[in-house]
Amino acid sequence: MNRGLIVFILLAAAVPMLAGVAGLPRPGDPQAPVHAHVAAHYVKEGVRESGAANLVTGVLLNYRAFDTFGEVMVIFAALAAVTGVSSVPPGQRPGESGGRNDSPRPVSPPISPVVAFIIRCTAPFIALFAAFVIFKGHVHPGGGFQGGVILGALLMMLSVVFGRGTRDPLVPPPLAAWLQAAAPLTFAAVAVVGVLLTGYLLGFPGAALGPVRTLMMIALELGIAVGSAVIILGLFQHMRGD
Amino acid sequence: MVGLWLNIDYAAFVALFCIGLYVVLAKQNLIKKLLGLNIMETAVFAFIVTSGMVDFGAAPIISDDTTGPFASPLPHALILTGIVVALSITALALSLIVEIYRRCGTIEADELKGVE
Numbered sequence: 001m002n003r004g005l006i007v008f009i010l011l012a013a014a015v016p017m018l019a020g021v022a023g024l025p026r027p028g029d030p031q032a033p034v035h036a037h038v039a040a041h042y043v044k045e046g047v048r049e050s051g052a053a054n055l056v057t058g059v060l061l062n063y064r065a066f067d068t069f070g071e072v073m074v075i076f077a078a079l080a081a082v083t084g085v086s087s088v089p090p091g092q093r094p095g096e097s098g099g100r101n102d103s104p105r106p107v108s109p110p111i112s113p114v115v116a117f118i119i120r121c122t123a124p125f126i127a128l129f130a131a132f133v134i135f136k137g138h139v140h141p142g143g144g145f146q147g148g149v150i151l152g153a154l155l156m157m158l159s160v161v162f163g164r165g166t167r168d169p170l171v172p173p174p175l176a177a178w179l180q181a182a183a184p185l186t187f188a189a190v191a192v193v194g195v196l197l198t199g200y201l202l203g204f205p206g207a208a209l210g211p212v213r214t215l216m217m218i219a220l221e222l223g224i225a226v227g228s229a230v231i232i233l234g235l236f237q238h239m240r241g242d
Numbered sequence: 243m244v245g246l247w248l249n250i251d252y253a254a255f256v257a258l259f260c261i262g263l264y265v266v267l268a269k270q271n272l273i274k275k276l277l278g279l280n281i282m283e284t285a286v287f288a289f290i291v292t293s294g295m296v297d298f299g300a301a302p303i304i305s306d307d308t309t310g311p312f313a314s315p316l317p318h319a320l321i322l323t324g325i326v327v328a329l330s331i332t333a334l335a336l337s338l339i340v341e342i343y344r345r346c347g348t349i350e351a352d353e354l355k356g357v358e
Binding site for chain 2: 006009010013014017018021022024026027028029030032034035038039042043046047053054055056058059060064067068071074075077078079081082085139140145235
């Protein structure tokens with residue numbers, strides 16, 4: 001694409017956007033519309049209504065649970081699409097037939113004993129940190145979902161060190177298939193529990209059943225965490241060619 | 243222009259967005275185009291999250307020993323969903339790029355035009 005056209009497109013994008021942001025209320029203005037309406041209601045009543053001290057968690061898992069359900073389905077659909085796109089049918093793998101990239105499969109070098117030892121030593125602490133983030137995240141800034149990613153990174157490191165191949169995967173394939181669907185399945189289960197308790201899909205019971213409500217939220221967080229951990233591990237093993 | 247000067251944070255995100263747009267338009271390498279797309283996404287996320295902040299505000303975590311004003315939780319929750327969708331797009335695009343390289347041997351957009 002030639003330079004003049006690029007400059008024109010950039011200007012055509014930048015000038016209206018700059019004109020738009022110039023008319024917005026100043027960032028941090030307490031009178032801005034973003035702090036009124038529903039947001040004000042969430043801040044005022046959110047803890048009592050949703051039972052989550054972290055209002056972002058309350059909005060995600062309670063007020064806008066349908067939204068999050070859709071988000072979980074998007075992750076799952078993306079995982080399915082990635083697996084579908086990148087899985088090569090047998091007989092067409094590079095190296096088996098005359099593909100364009102006919103290089104032999106690189107033999108991975110042996111893992112350094114220092115790295116293996118350090119990973120083994122730090123693994124329990126990483127697992128503890130992941131559990132801490134999952135269970136404690138809903139009352140701290142940032143939320144609990146990242147705990148799943150920490151767990152996934154730990155599983156990835158372990159599968160590098162122990163170097164298991166297709167014969168003996170870290171998580172057995174039938175179990176892995178169910179665990180990868182953990183997040184949508186947990187959401188569906190909690191939705192059904194909500195129907196039984198309140199009569200509404202994904203309905204959370206009121207403050208009278210507070211512990212049940214907290215349990216449902218922790219179940220959702222755990223489901224999302226386990227699901228994302230196994231998805232990350234699955235993508236890694238897929239890329240490695242297991 | 244006074245409004246633009248007050249909203250210099252927002253103007254910075256517009257600049258970041260334009261950097262990403264430039265990368266998408268000008269670069270031929272598909273991975274660089276994807277990086278540009280990610281820069282654009284980051285600009286949008288930062289813009290919306292910034293709009294939720296409030297002067298001298300705290301994170302919207304309510305307990306007995308926290309006092310307001312609190313940042314608006316709504317932009318944070320919306321952007322969390324947006325980040326996840328962006329991540330899914332990135333993962334899918336990367337796997338498509340790997341597949342393109344496997345089949346065509348190149349990921350340069352101008353070279354791909356000649357490949358049948």
